[in-house]
Amino acid sequence: MSRMWRYFLLYLARKAGRYRTLLLAILMICLCLGFFVLMLRLLRRSHVRPKAAQLSVYLTPGDVTPAGAEAYARGWVGFPSLHSKVNCSQAITSPRRNFMYPQTVPRATSGDILKQCRNNCKAFAENNGFNRYPRVTKEELRFPIAFIILFHQDLDQVLFLLRAIYRPHNVYCLSVDLSASQVLIEATLAVSSCLQNVFVASKLENIVYAGFSRLMADVHCMSDLLSHKVKWNYVINMPGQQFPLKTNLEMVQILKLYNGANDVLGDIRSRYVPRRYLFKHHVMMEKNSSIPTVAETMHLNRPPPHGFRIVKGSAYNTLSRAFVEMVLQHPWVKDLIHWSRDVESPDEYLWATLNHASDMVVPGSFKDVPENKPWLTSYTVWQGSAKCVSKFVRWICIFSPGDLPQLVAQPHLFANKFYIDHHPAGLHCLDQYVYNLSVTGTVRALDYYRTLPFLVPFNDFDN
Secondary structure, rough: OOHHHHHHHHHHHHHHHHHHHHHHHHHHHHHHHHHHHHHHHHHHHHOOOOOHHOOOOOOOOOOOOHHHHHHHOOOOOOOOOOOOOOOHHHHOOOOOOOOHOOOOOOOOOOHHHHHHHHOOHHHHHHHHOOOOOOOHHHHHHOOOOOEEEEEEEHHHHHHHHHHOOOOOEEEEEEOOOOOHHHHHHHHHHHHHOOOOOEEOOOOOOOOOOOOOHHHHHHHHHHHHOOOOOOOOOOEEEEEEEEOOOOOOHHHEEEEHHHHOOOOOOOOOOOOOOOHHHHHEEEEEEOOOOOOEEEEEEEEOOOHHHHHHOOOOOOOOOEEHHHHHHHHHHOHHHHHHHHHHOOOOOOOHHHHHHHHHOOOOOOOOOOOOHHOOOOOOOOOEOOOOOOOOEEEEEEEEEEOOOOHHHHHHHOOOEEEEEEOOOOOHHHHHHHHHHHHHHOOOOOOOOHHHOOOOOOOOOOHOOOO
């Protein structure tokens, strides 16, 4: 019996050898057809129009109020062109591959925005959804927040961010890079004239990347904010590519727990980069380039004034009003700002150095080891530190739909960064998510924030 099987298998092997090319061709055709059918099914599923109940991300059906439903109907949430193409509930819980989502959205140019504002301010605010939040709680009204937004391009993305965080009782300083186009600057001024408590900084900077002008853009806005009629409690600064992970009500309750403490990144170990301040840095023009850059010289910088210990941090922070008042009034801080002129990326050193200073009284400061506190102002994925589904630009992840599950799970106030022309479905769904939480008054658990090591005890701060 075994001999018969051997003969049979030998026979089959000889026959297969004769028709090997034909068999391989048939196999490849079958595989290609199977892959094509599978892709068609997946694409059909990703473009199914979401049901009304699915628009309420992570909330039970019917939680979206009538006012919230009107905002969807009028195109005030996310990008209207994506509502019938992207299932955001599914994207946030189990996202598909990025290429399966729409890759572009209709854009508004700075000229379009300028024309809208000049034609009718009221219509501009209404049509662009700046009145999409039907009501604000008394708790929010009693705790206004100030925001600084710095940008040089993509005004439509800046307005997408501004709409998400806009409440008329808060106050917003827009700092536009003077290197931006003239029409973008004019459109920004027009927008500020159409929205209550939104203004353009009284002094704008021609910002050089990693230069002193970047720091001063924030300082100018802080000075303007202190003289504004709105008596805000905290200021949060950000670039135009950030987006909120928390609702305004959640931010208020978190900041009230801070009780005057600042949320400033501090690092004296891993990312310290001492050469940035040990050597003098000057702005110069690169050969064959019209773009100014910050270059390191061979000359040693002076030691920091008043014995300040230099601490590395981030340009983006959450600062108490008392801290900002100190920054603009204390003579030692003025000396430190002046010394920062020769430092590379001084915006990443000044705030952290002040928040961890030991030889002067700094409101809301942190006296322990800088690395012992978390930093919750902005969630950023640095290259090599965590997974990024799409790509890195200057070592920072540009978020996409594939990153949504990890984004909504973060305790941070904002996420940095997004590009409106890079997988915009990520921005679209995150806006839906935060909007739905806002209109339903949902506040997620705050237990984590109550245990933060940098909080100011309530008996130490006049609340």
